[in-house]
Amino acid sequence: MKKRLGIISLFVILFIAFITIWNYSYQIGLEEAYIPIENNSNVYAIPSESGVFKRSEHAMDYENMPVDKNHQRSLTTYYKNRAYHGAPPSIPHAVDEQQNMGGQSCLKCHENGGFTEKFQAYAPVTPHPELVSCKQCHVEQNTQTLFKSGNYAHVAAPEVGVNNALLGSPPMIPHQIQLRENCLSCHAGPSAPKEIRVSHPERVNCRQCHVPSTKEMTEVGTFKRAGNEE
């Protein structure tokens, strides 16, 4: 009897030891598998300075250009051409030269713009002519039908006339400017949508007065002093 009790208690001890060790190693295993997620979400990116003064050599021409009211774009048509604001616009016309890169085809019209008889419109000017593989991001619209329809989210686009902090103060930039650091390409000249065409293209240092608003990215609150929460 004593011997049997001894064997049972030995097994019980072994069993408890096994449970404990198993639990412990399980916990350890869990810990190792845990990869801390870096809290990088609130990184604020200062917009790049590349392209700030690009096209500024044309500023005087823009200033002296008359406005052609019959052939100007509006913000509505501008937004219509892209899935959401900031998305690469699609190509709204047929493209003949399917195998050419930007330099030989698209840039002929879209580097500096100008009136095109065929489309009765001014060609929009690209803000990034250095990226010549245009069709990497910009594609044609060859059909109006869909493969399957879906519930596409709608993103509210920035509006004009509501972006200044004070009466008559220069409006903030209400959109991100990555790949669009060059303001004049979209905001000046005959191809600029009429609502956002700047009245003073000759002032080429745009960000002297217009600074980006962060509403679209991580919204930055008002200034708080460290250790002085109130």
Added chain:
Amino acid sequence: MPIKSYLAHPQEGKKEDLIKALSELKECEVMPATNEDVLVVVTDTLDDASEDILKEKIEKIDSLKLLAMVSGFNSPQN
């Protein structure tokens, strides 16, 4: 339909008088410089004859010292 632009120099101390006199002519658009004694004048007349009459009128103004034409355009179509 000639359009011409001039620089008008007033007699010493007569800048205000000249602005006033020129502003009274309806074919003239006047833009005085803030910190110099000189005015930009743009004239817009129907034809060469009325252009000549206007020029005579301007040159008769007492407060005007010198009128120098800078540019002239003629657009018969419209």
Added chain:
Amino acid sequence: MYNSLSSRRSFIKKMAKLSAMTAAATMFPGILFASEQEAGIPDSANLDWKKGPCRFCGVGCGILVGVDQGKAVAVKGDPNCSVNKGLLCVKGYHQIMCTQAKDRLTHALVKKNGRYVQTPINEALDIVANKMKETIEKHGKDSVAMYTSGQSTIPEGYVASKLMKGAIGTNNLDCNARLCMASAVAGFLTTFGADEPMGCYEDIDHADYFITWGNNMAEMHPVLFSRMLEQKNRRGAKIIDFATRTTRSSTASNKSILFEPQTDLAVANAICYEIINNGWVNKSFVENHVNFSKGLTNMGYGVEDKYNFKDKPTKIDFEAYKKFLEDYTPEKVAKYSKVSVKDIKYLAAIYGDPNKKVVSYWCMGMNQHTRGTWMNNLVYNIHLLTGKISQPGNGPFSLTGQPSACGTAREVGTFTHKLPKGVVTNEKHRRLAAKIWKVPYERIPAKPTYHATEMFRAVDRGDIKFIWTQVTNPLVSLPKTSRYRPGMEKDSCFVVVSDVFPTPTSDVADVILPASWHIEKSGLYGNSERRTQHWDKMVEGPGETTPDAWMTIEIAKRMGYGDLFPYSEENHVEEIYNEYRQFHEGAKHGMAPLEVLKKESGAIWPYVDGKSTQWRFNAKYDPACSNDKDFHFYGKPDGKAVIWQRPYEPAAESPDTEYPFWLNTGRVIEHWHTGSMTRRIPVLHKAMPEAYVEFHPDDAKKLGVRNGEKIKVSSRRGSCVLPASINERGLPTRGQVFVPFFDENMLINDVTLDAFCPISKEPDYKKCAVKVEKA
């Protein structure tokens, strides 16, 4: 400016108008058409537009503040102001928004048992005056000090000087302009014997070349930079950017030339070598108007307490100077400056071409330099050798960072060695001050005491037992705050801080006095081009906020000096200015009468016979010239300017194996100096919410640093953690990191070194050695 044109006809009309305006501009450079400017501004509501200068930098733009029912609601550029012609920068347009910040100081706060207790202003002023009096009685006059600002108005600086030097009788008065302008002052005084630029902003309309020395004008002096860009686009003027960091200004320039920190001294000498070697010297100008001198070398860097230095000038001749320059051939200098021989020769050729008009601009890059005075001298050398000075479109021009660094700090003289006219060491100057102030002449001490850095060292040592700071935030802006913050926290010194907002400096105060902001008081500023600007009070300040000048006067009265300060509360600005004008009477520095300043958007001194003097020392423009020659440098007894022989010497601290990077500090367009105002303007804070540390992409790659990653920057003094920024706002050269100093939550000045120029005593914020690691 294109308005929508309905027909071809109106287009032609516009073209006609434009060509006339262009013609007018060639005949009268700097001509203004205000009506054309105003056409573009919407005429909104029933606003009452009031005239004044901008609160921020030393450019001194004219602003119009729109007031609606006693509240400031809008700001626009003043089209009638020749400085900015209707244009401002993003800070200027939004400046009034800071007054609405929630944590505005509206009442006096007195520290009692470790807590701030709201106190009626009269009681708080009693406490301050009693403490000041008691300290003087117990420890002597030199135990109390005042530290003011290049943002103080002219009346504010004037009463501070009168109180300290005239009433109390101590030279313990210095100001934050020591941190930004002192080297420029010392440069002007050593070369010309008279402070402040000889030219004016109108030079921009005439120059063919703009050469900017370590100066990111696109961000720091944006309105002037826009005027330069306009000339670049309209006339083909060229901008050459000479710097240690690629910035927005470099991008806009025709050419950007980078150099290794501190080697600007050598490059400037190399330019002079080339000018002489190629026979580009303007011989008759040099013969008639220039002397040659050398001073002491190996001066040290002032890092130790109570450091003292006095230069000993010795006259030399042209041959000796020429011989000295042989060490600075472009080939020799190219080796350590990392500027190519070709680029050095290119710069020299621009200065040397007699048919090209050249303006040199600089600001903190040259001034915040342990050899700042030398560097200023060296650029003057270039302009003197070629005779390109004091003429429209030709000249050296030192820019200022504070709205009244010239008007108040330099002209009123709120430095320890200065008086409203001249210096304390000169008996004639002391006698004049005593006469106008109506104090016994013996009361003004003849010996200067503490310059800014040394003043805070004295606080730390316990030598100064009472300090009052006005309109400034030294615990963010001083170098090596890691020493001076604990120093000011010590019980040995009673700290009074007058400010508009709480700052790290007011955090250590025993008494906080609530100051009126800019447009809540009347005042006068003086900008970089010697333009004096006046404004009238536009709105009421909140609570018990009081103008700084009036608080100083109240303290003086409470200390028993009431008879020296007989000004009225309503009219003290006018009364003080009229008293102050007596100091500068005469053709060399006459100030415009107040009636003129009220009417016009500022006037440039010397104001003689109802006219501003735009180009000093040039007989054609300056009525003070009296030697019957074309130029007269009347600041010097013999009427000649000095070309100084100044060598290259290394920085106070250079990178080594332990601390392998240069640390450069500076500013960004969105924030102004320590950010106490601009960070409370939502538009600006949102555009630039925090400081960052900039890397060259190659360095970042080597260190494995990603954009936004937290980086610890540390030096032998202290450390600071900031997010990394790679190829965003600016691009430092390899081996250099850059940090803006506006962020009180990331105090980079805990890291910087308090080495200074031995002549000007201005600290070098642009060069010290640091290491960087992931935090």
